[in-house]
Amino acid sequence: MAAKGNRAPSAAPAALPSLGGTRSSYRERVADALRAALIAGELRAGEVYSAPTLAVRFGVSATPVREAMLDLAKEGLVDTVPNKGFRVTAVSEKQLDEYKHIRALIEIPTTAELATSADPAALEALRPAAQAIVTAASDGDLIAYVEADIRFHLGLLALCGNDHLVEVVGDLRKRSRLYGLQALVDAGRLEASAEEHLEILDALLARDEEAVRAVMTRHLGHVRGLWAAE
Structure with missing residues (x-):
């Protein structure tokens, strides 16, 4: 993959399957x-x-x-x-802190409220995405991990019925950088982080709002740590 001058990039994206279609x-x-x-x-x-x-x-x-x-x-x-x-483009530490703060303000209470308002069938429909995150972590496939993570979290937020809220969080996620993912793979810790998604889902299905709030708070804290780890 081309980089500045003739120097190879410090990290290259994993190979992806051929894309068909229009x-x-x-x-x-x-x-x-x-x-x-x-x-x-x-x-x-x-x-x-x-x-x-x-x-x-x-x-x-x-x-x-x-x-x-x-x-x-x-x-x-x-x-x-x-x-x-x-x-x-680079993302500054200040920007990362701001992204995490905004996401916490939006995602923690919104997700916690779903414990009492979301249709259990709609929640259960997100299990394949949560499981895909775990599978991608097990395989060390960081691109698949991120894609499944986005599907899960935005799908979860969509259950609140506020399309603009989902758009805002989606934009914040696009601007984020999870530089620490490879470090978690190397340390054998990515699967444990991935399993938090199943924990969130199970807490929602149990209608345990406080447990959802606690897991989401812990989860976003881990995400900020990933953002910081270059």
């Missing part, structure tokens, strides 16, 4: 996978990645990759570098 779906799916790689820290801040090299990993032409990266540029996740590609 050009539009290529662009959307590549953008989703690139966001996950950014959030997982597999595309590193300050590195420059070329669309043609990224396209090889996705098994598509450079065009949908370039278009997807332009979408990420609009979201502030990358900057365009003329004649070279796209540089991943």
Whole structure:
């Protein structure tokens, strides 16, 4: 994967399966996978990645990759570098603290309220996503981990019926960086972190609002630790 000059990037995204479908779906799916790689820290801040090299990993032409990266540029996740590609933007400690604070204000009480308001069947429908997080952690697949994590948490928040709230949290998640994920994999601790998602779900199904609040508080605290660990 191309980086500044001829130097290889400090970390490259894991290989992804070829993407089938229409050009539009290529662009959307590549953008989703690139966001996950950014959030997982597999595309590193300050590195420059070329669309043609990224396209090889996705098994598509450079065009949908370039278009997807332009979408990420609009979201502030990358900057365009003329004649070279796209540089991943850095996130400051102050920004990370602000993201965590806003997420805690929104997600902890909203999720806790679902213990008394959510349909048990709708909660149970999120179990495959929670289990996918654990499976991805077991496999050490950081991109799959992040994608399943986003599906689970945004799916959970969607049960509150406030689309704008989900959009706000989704945007915060896009801007985050979980640089510490690989360290958890190396230490054999990622699976334990992943299992917190099942713990949240079980507490919700048990209608235990205080337990949900406690697990969510612990979970977001772990996430901030991941953000800080570069």
